[in-house]
Amino acid sequence: EKWVYLNGEFVPKSKAVVSVFDHGFLYGDGIFEGIRCYSGNVFCLKEHIVRLYESAKSIMLDIPLTPEEMEAVVVETLEKNGLPDAYIRLVVSRGVGDLGLDPRNCKQASVIVIAEELSLFPQRYYDEGLEIVTVPTRRNVPDALNPKIKSLNYLNNVLVRLEAARAGVLEALTLNQDGYVCEGSGDNIFIVKNGKIFTPPTYVGALEGITRNVVMELCETFQIPCAEVPFTRHDVYVADEVFLTGTAAEMIPVVNVDGRIIGSGKPGPLTAKLTKAFRQLTVQRGTKVPG
Numbered sequence: 656e657k658w659v660y661l662n663g664e665f666v667p668k669s670k671a672v673v674s675v676f677d678h679g680f681l682y683g684d685g686i687f688e689g690i691r692c693y694s695g696n697v698f699c700l701k702e703h704i705v706r707l708y709e710s711a712k713s714i715m716l717d718i719p720l721t722p723e724e725m726e727a728v729v730v731e732t733l734e735k736n737g738l739p740d741a742y743i744r745l746v747v748s749r750g751v752g753d754l755g756l757d758p759r760n761c762k763q764a765s766v767i768v769i770a771e772e773l774s775l776f777p778q779r780y781y782d783e784g785l786e787i788v789t790v791p792t793r794r795n796v797p798d799a800l801n802p803k804i805k806s807l808n809y810l811n812n813v814l815v816r817l818e819a820a821r822a823g824v825l826e827a828l829t830l831n832q833d834g835y836v837c838e839g840s841g842d843n844i845f846i847v848k849n850g851k852i853f854t855p856p857t858y859v860g861a862l863e864g865i866t867r868n869v870v871m872e873l874c875e876t877f878q879i880p881c882a883e884v885p886f887t888r889h890d891v892y893v894a895d896e897v898f899l900t901g902t903a904a905e906m907i908p909v910v911n912v913d914g915r916i917i918g919s920g921k922p923g924p925l926t927a928k929l930t931k932a933f934r935q936l937t938v939q940r941g942t943k944v945p946g
């Protein structure tokens with residue numbers, strides 16, 4: 656049976672429970688990270704931990720572990736479960752309180768680390784490309800809840816994923832309140848046009864994805880011009896290539912958006928080049944799990 660790290664100890668998966676008075680459950684008052692381990696290498700662990708503690712600071716949530724201790728807990732959870740390839744879900748909630756909203760009544764944050772096998776989209780979509788649609792549900796307004804905070808408030812994302820499912824596709828594109836393209840329900844978007852790459856700036860309302868940042872760094876390495884500029888659905892439709900990025904999704908080509916065939920209708924050459932380089936990085940950059 657798998658082990659889950661729960662508030663300082665490892666418990667069997669079947670016994671990994673939190674209180675109904677946990678404000679992560681009652682109000683979504685908490686933050687999380689999705690991290691991936693490739694052949695014993697926890698990819699970009701430090702970057703994920705930095706984002707976790709920034710999210711915590713932003714919502715004034717005190718994490719009862721130092722970043723170094725948190726990194727060690729992630730590594731230990733992988734070791735304990737003997738998983739060389741895994742998806743890690745790291746959750747920190749405000750913890751147990753009373754039924755009132757006030758977070759000051761929560762004495763101790765809950766810290767949970769889960770390690771599971773995971774593959775998000777079937778392999779053939781990586782080979783052939785995804786079809787996605789734009790959905791009516793807009794992305795959260797940034798000054799209501801900053802999209803750079805990876806919070807447990809994922810109902811907006813869940814509703815987007817529902818609308819994708821109702822449209823018969825696996826992922827959706829969201830717009831912000833001004834009609835600019837934002838991101839998918841759980842991944843960032845990139846478009847390629849005349850050898851240049853574009854991705855929405857986070858102020859449009861997108862999460863600052865770790866994978867997104869790695870791709871932008873790879874563009875620098877390959878001297879491919881890459882800019883964070885707001886763009887619209889029209890720009891997506893007329894792009895030469897489109898792909899999505901995320902820890903769960905990794906890098907996945909998109910070949911059809913709202914019925915418009917993207918470029919040749921096949922995954923594009925720049926997408927392939929960046930994906931190959933990304934794959935090489937996944938076993939190089941990160942923290943090794945001993946044993």
Ligand SMILES: Cc1ncc(COP(=O)(O)O)c(CNc2cccc(C(=O)O)c2)c1O
Nearest residue numbers: 840841842843862864865866867901902903
């Ligand atoms: C809204 C959003 N945007 C972008 C990403 C990609 O960020 P990273 O490159 O740092 O992973 C995410 C994170 N991706 C994410 C989080 C939780 C669940 C799922 C799912 O698809 O089930 C996906 C996300 O939730």
